[in-house]
Amino acid sequence: MAPKSIRKAISDAFDGLVDEDLERFCFQLLDRKGKRVPESWVMGKSRARITAVLVRTYTEKGALKVVLESLRELGFNQNAKELVEATKHLTSSTPNAKRKNKARGASGAASSEPDRAGDEHFIDKHRNELIDRVSNIDGILDDLLQAGVIKQEMYDKIRARSTTQDMMRDLYSGPLKAGEASKDILYNSLKKNEKYLMNDLKKK
Structure with a gap:
């Protein structure tokens, strides 16, 4: 059965590596140019943990791109080929898929119109509570990066913050000032990543 997500396909690919080869993969990962992951995040970690970090x-x-490049550089061409085949249906875009994507938010969930109190956006109305109560910031930042609300440099800067509250404040003081569109994308990401918090705030 084909994997339902790229994450699952990557994890399955790691299952195809013996421990020694997985260790070689991690060393290869640490030697990459550009953005790299800390050694303590991957060395000696489980396959599922390494996948989550990536x-x-x-x-x-x-x-997916990083894993394929690393596998090929190590000579694991068959593993790379199998990963390409396993993710082909997840990375190709058909006309129908493109039409559906236009109706979806950046978070991958169906987009919806944010609630507004008069002219005030939901994100502005609940600013203080969102700063204090958001916990799944990693998923939110990934969505904003993928949607182009933040660039890689800003993404790295925000993630370097020590607390989730500081990360949220950075979003409010920077990217969210760009306009309603960026707030709409954050709103849809919050619906996906902070379901219970959003349900609670909508009651207020």
């Missing part, structure tokens, strides 16, 4: 660092499609 997706969180590069996004799903970015992680």
Whole structure:
């Protein structure tokens, strides 16, 4: 059965590597030019953990590219070929898929119109509570990066913050000032990543 996500396909690909080869893969990953993951995040970690770190660092499609490049550089061409085949249906865009994507938000969930109190956007209305109560910031930042609300440099800067509250404040003081569109994208990401918090705030 074909995997339902790129993340699952990457994890399955790691299952095809013996421990020694997985360790070689991690060393190869640490030697990459450009954005790299800290050694402590991947060395000696489980296959599922390494997959999660890659997706969180590069996004799903970015992680797929990194894994394929690393596998090929190590000579694991068959593993790379199998991963390409396993993700072909997840990375190709058909006309129908493109039409559907236009009706979907950047978070991958169906987009919806944010609630507004008069002319005030939901994101502005609940600013303080969102800053204090959001916890799944990694998923939100990944969505904003993928949607182009933030660039890689800003993404790295925000993630370097020590608390989730500071990360949210950075979003409010920077990218969210761009206009309603960026707030709409954040709104849809929050619906996906902070379902219970959003349900609670909508009651207020």
